[in-house]
Amino acid sequence: MELISSSKAFGGSQRVYRHDSAVCACPMTFAIFLPQQIEDGPVPVLWYLSGLTCSHQNVMDKGEYRAAAAANGVAIICPDTSPRGEGIPDEPDNWQFGSGAGFYLDATQEPYAKNYRMESYIRDELPALVSQHFPLDMGRQGIFGHSMGGHGAITLALKNPMRYTSVSAFAPITQPSTAGWSRPAFETYLGPDETTWRAYDSTALIADGHRLKDLLVDQGTADGFLQEGLRPWLLELACVQAEIPLELTMREGYDHSYNFVSTFMAQHIGWHARRLLPG
Template sequence: MELISDIKCFGGKQLRYKHQSVVNQCEMVFSIFLPPQCDERLVPVIYWLSGLTCTDENFVTKAGAQRYAAEHGVAIVCPDTSPRGNNVPDDKEGAYDFGLGAGFYVNASQEPFNQHYQMYDYVVSELPKLIRQTFPVSGKASIMGHSMGGHGALTIALKNTEQYLSVSAFAPICSPMHCPWGEKALTNYLSSDIASWFEYDASELLKVANLYLPMLIDQGSDDSFLKEQLKPHYLLNVADAVHYPLKYREQPGYDHSYYFIASFIGEHIQFHASYLYGISDKSPVLI
């Protein structure tokens, strides 16, 4: 790894690194906030997945999360949203909703994207291993994200319930199988065979969930993408049918921006910290 930046923040350190990714076959960049408690002990970690067009830096500079992470003694890891580099294929028309900046946290199987776009394996396996080997973090982890990253956080958590203690999302894409963003990404990264899409759709994964992970979702009522792209009713209908006790909050007047995230990020970090530190009496249970 190569250190890009090291900045003191709320008694801790906001760090940025680049490294060669084996699964994505390119150089990847990630950011990590280490709270001041790292000077004394190992701390649990929260993984943050960002949305379309973002990099690892959007959350770091806009969400104001470091203050709360320092208060609760948790590290926050922010990977990039896609592979990067001259040899990494992009959307043919340079559109913002596919290709660079839009990896959708899937393992691509379609050429030419299958060589580099293995973001699912990167987030689930390669990056956490690197984090555990390099930084003073414990084996306890949670995951959260926004929009495309909310989709990533929900699907990754639902498929890896043994790896995370809790999951949360801001304005997640709740059923990519049923929205333009998701249909485009899944068709090009996977195939036109809809059967291959199910494992990357949170609403479908919730139908077969056999373990309840604490789940918090915030959605702004004035989000311009709410009806066409995000479609939380798919997830809520499934949760009701299978009695999955997720906590869904519609926040009146909020949009899709980082102003929305900054308004509630403290509550999300507190939510995760309660499980990472065993404060909450509600643990993952079989359903």
């Protein structure tokens, strides 16, 4: 791994690394915050998945997570949202697809299948890499995210309940297979057979029998994407029917920005910490 940057924060260390990814067949970048508690032994891991058009940098600059992570003794890892770089297929004029819009799935359609394998990268390759280099307790992992990243966090947790002890989301895309801003990406990455899309749709996964111990979701009522793209009531209905405990809070007046995410970031980290830490 190549260390890109490192700085001290709240007694811990905020770092950014680049490495060659075999899964995505290109260099990938991620950020990691290591709390001071690593001096006493391995700490739990909380994965944060960012949304459309973002990279690891957005939450680093705007997410305000380090104080809560340091207070709770939790490492936070922020992967990128897609493969990037020369030779990587992209549609630069379409913010809902390509670079910055990997949707945390493994593409099956050419020319995207070679590089756009974000599910395997987040689930398998990056955890294996960080476990070799940092004092992390990989038996205690949680996952959360924003928008497209909230979608990714919930679907990964549903499919890997033994991996992720806790899961939460800010304004997640709850049913991407039917949302106008995600259907085109699903068809391009996964092909026209919509039955294959179910593996990356939270409501479909729940309908197909996947379960979570519990789930925390915050959503702003002034979010411009609420009605057409996010639709938390679809996730709420799926959880009610499956008897999954869902704590869904509609935050009056909040929009889709990191002003919303940062406001409730500490609450989410505390929620995860109570599930990841003993006692």
